[in-house]
Amino acid sequence: MLKVGILGAGRIAGVHATAISSHPESQLVAVSDVFPENAEKLAMKFGAEARATEDIIADKGIDAVLIATSTDTHSDLIEAATAAGKAVLCEKPVDLSLERARACQASTFATGKPVMIGFNRRFDPNFSALKAGLNAGEIGKAELLSITSFDPAPPPIAYIKVSGGLFRDMMIHDFDMANFIMGDAPVSVTAAASSIVSSEIGAAGDVDTAVVTLTYADGRLAVIKNSRRAVYGYDQRVELLGSEGLLQAQNMLENTVVKSTTQGVTGAKPTYFFLERYMPAYAAEWSAFVTAVTGCAPVPVTLADGVAALVMAEAATRSAKTGNPVRLADV
Amino acid sequence: MLKVGILGAGRIAGVHATAISSHPESQLVAVSDVFPENAEKLAMKFGAEARATEDIIADKGIDAVLIATSTDTHSDLIEAATAAGKAVLCEKPVDLSLERARACQASTFATGKPVMIGFNRRFDPNFSALKAGLNAGEIGKAELLSITSFDPAPPPIAYIKVSGGLFRDMMIHDFDMANFIMGDAPVSVTAAASSIVSSEIGAAGDVDTAVVTLTYADGRLAVIKNSRRAVYGYDQRVELLGSEGLLQAQNMLENTVVKSTTQGVTGAKPTYFFLERYMPAYAAEWSAFVTAVTGCAPVPVTLADGVAALVMAEAATRSAKTGNPVRLADV
């Protein structure tokens, strides 16, 4: 039985707590938060203990920590936890600073402890089925990948300002998805972006709509589309053209009811937000982590994967300024 | 906090135990089973106690029981539990004997305790959205209802022999669905049925494929199709034609991936069995029960509803012998 502590007791920590408790081989034993009452509340619901972060990390009886704190603390906590001999599952991104993330990767590597980055979308049943289909040769060799990833509504401007920008905050998921599907990093990243959804976002120095093209050494291409606003819901689709066919992972809908009237044939909208869409993914992610930590498999999303996505976000951020391609080798 | 005991520790009891534990206002405290080790196993997983059925019913500290035992014990346990002052959620059907079910209904009514029958499909998000659409006037007045309900594969012959027959065992869900959607009982039931899937089922005196037509006093019509075998999965669809449109609740699929090759455009199959399809329905069913018991709402599926479906099953069983309509008033 894997004894687990959660660092950070916000909304996503609650999702992880459920996954940990439901898993037959893991048990939630401790929770910490900068606001102790939040930790208390979450701990009580799942029969765990609210403690200080340092205590959890120092506790020899705890095998693994799940880091769900604010992004600026990720690298420090990864280093501290691995140094204390713990396995780590850390929410994305590793860090907003590529330099800091790389340093964390280097120091952590030395400990030999498993560190997994929480790119939950890899565990979505739809995207993982698409990847499995590719691996099974169902569409031959991959040629052209398209990722559509639209949020239902922009976050508050206060969040935008500290987010690191659309490429590091939002598209980073899609960069990781591209790496997951293509099994390789691109050689160049080209971004076109604007703030057409919200002039406030533009005034804050960020963009809200972007198209990013990735080129690969062997001629493959990928394109990622992001928008901060799709009023009909969380639009999350992946489409891969191969030499022998096409694979598409489409949206999950709120229900399967279809209404036909004089107005047309109307079905339900996509599930509205990431918690609904990705709930099964969080459970599968945790299960994969337990499997890796208990020794049966390599960590499926490594710290190196987290850094790789960050490099692409950095390249896209630079490219968006000029429109010219940025080579990953130059980042 | 509603203290709950589960009677019967089989597969479906496990589903209910999860729903009870996850609900913020209910707690699983006791489990019984004819095989005590089954009760032990389930109880332990959810922090409850394995006890004898009589003890659970007699325990004043337990507010409600969920009856998930074999069908032939349902009526007795409903009577005993309500007599002991407990609220009851009982798996369908009430009883294979219509006479016994009616007696149970009469004696239970006297206690005034809430009894809910586990017609879980009413709580399926798709079927309940269809019903909500009808209630909201989206398709005007209902005229013609179609229910398609196919199992992926026939059960063992041993089960068939004690099941009460397709109409009481399988189509009873669809009879309740018709009552739920139409908001009224039909006046006549006409059945055509055969054992084309399995001659063994025929030899056991049962049918495996059936079409049942329901007529209503105001001219509405309904048709229910059942098959014990749909090799592609659990096929559960409802379609309602109204004066101003059509509502269809379609199947839930294993995932949303679509593959296009020279062979065609292929999507995932329907979820394979009832546990996958109706998992959200079981949680919603439990939630509705807690709401009813804690006083905020009437029981959404009553013992009378359970008897009504049984009457239709009885009528269909008789009609299948001659092909002639059977009036419900004559059952």
Added chain:
Amino acid sequence: MLKVGILGAGRIAGVHATAISSHPESQLVAVSDVFPENAEKLAMKFGAEARATEDIIADKGIDAVLIATSTDTHSDLIEAATAAGKAVLCEKPVDLSLERARACQASTFATGKPVMIGFNRRFDPNFSALKAGLNAGEIGKAELLSITSFDPAPPPIAYIKVSGGLFRDMMIHDFDMANFIMGDAPVSVTAAASSIVSSEIGAAGDVDTAVVTLTYADGRLAVIKNSRRAVYGYDQRVELLGSEGLLQAQNMLENTVVKSTTQGVTGAKPTYFFLERYMPAYAAEWSAFVTAVTGCAPVPVTLADGVAALVMAEAATRSAKTGNPVRLADV
């Protein structure tokens, strides 16, 4: 080059005229109508001649006639045309009187001339693909057939009064479809019907909504649903459950545009009426007729097929009065 005359110059005659002219091996040479100016108009548009019906039938230079006159003249014209040595394609139904249709079948048979009945739906690309899939063994052995056939709006009451009733006028297409798909006639027909759409239709002695169940000697079942009103368009679907799968022929839509907004995900309606839906079917039907007449294949829909559908309509009409099954052998 097959020289063709059309008898009757109404709306459907125009559809046939286009098919005849577009076919590389047939030519429209003459048109007749009870209103000569209608014949003139149609003939002119396609470079043909307006003539009297008798003249067309008597003309040795005309190889085939297409009968698109009112139903009560079909049998007489089939007999006259075949007696004059012509191949015939006659619109459905053969006759409203089963007796007359049978007499026509007998007398025509003696001539040895090819007579095809215009059950155009057999040539719909969707239904014929379903049939081809069944024949190819894609779903094993047929078990349970469902036909949904809804008109967008009821015809005028004046039409209803002379139509022969829903079973002979509308469901006759579906009876033929059942025979086409199942490759065999049923043993019994059971009908439930009402006039819930329009009390005027009821007052005229007809029904507007019906469910008919067919049983087959080997245990197969079929169900046909008809409604005179589906406000969203012409709803024409066939669904066949087999031992190894399900085949569904779905509606054709006006276009493929899908709109996602806060109101849901909306696509186009089914094509609104039979001319739009079945336009490709009429061309394929004519092509099959030409192939049969020019000697390469048997007539794909015979006069016997026309009579068989009429027998089922007669049985359904009788059954609708009592709800009891009517055996085809008794009609």
Added chain:
Amino acid sequence: MLKVGILGAGRIAGVHATAISSHPESQLVAVSDVFPENAEKLAMKFGAEARATEDIIADKGIDAVLIATSTDTHSDLIEAATAAGKAVLCEKPVDLSLERARACQASTFATGKPVMIGFNRRFDPNFSALKAGLNAGEIGKAELLSITSFDPAPPPIAYIKVSGGLFRDMMIHDFDMANFIMGDAPVSVTAAASSIVSSEIGAAGDVDTAVVTLTYADGRLAVIKNSRRAVYGYDQRVELLGSEGLLQAQNMLENTVVKSTTQGVTGAKPTYFFLERYMPAYAAEWSAFVTAVTGCAPVPVTLADGVAALVMAEAATRSAKTGNPVRLADV
């Protein structure tokens, strides 16, 4: 009645001949071709005359010509025909040389005769419905456009070599579609492309897979994806995200049959090639031309539109070499 001559008697000329003959207000009177026997054959089928190109252009009795000859003759023929007072519908592209196309535009403008360019996709019922939805305000203001345009299989290398390259030969349709939907030209074009489908195509100096990003002055973005090979058929989709929703025009399928087996749920493939997909578009295109020429409406796709698409193709061809954006103002 518009008297029409067709210049060029290849495959596409046959499609146009059908549209011209079927239209109530136009008549095909003459056909020319570099191989007179081709002209003879097409003319005979539609009751027209085979003549020399010069004769057709000189004939005062002919009102309009449809130019379906090889691309290198388009500009000359447009100029000659308009100079002779004829209305012109010319197949795309205007010319492979942007300079020549611009000269043609200038000289033709002087004649005042209507010239329409055959961008048939604007008349596809799906794409035109999408555009109508946008114009009707169904999704608010356009923000992000995606065009997917894949051919089923690459053309012969001999064709590739004289095609002008993927951007001028294939993506030119999509550039025009972008202009049609967005109602405006972009400010910059950025291309990424490779020859991953066929090394022969690469050896011929062309690409077979491309992603092109368009930026607009007001912050809108568009992305076009092309591949010369989608083995499942002709993949032609358009998707537009707006401030209040999403519009998608999806593929047309060969039929509506869906098969559910243990292997999954399989529907038909997209129609395989442009003649099947765009047949209704050609008829609608011709109808729009007749309407414009007979004076009721402006030409819906002008020579200026043809030049605009060519400018974008030129920009994309340049951009594909460096990956850097090319400003349209610099072409």
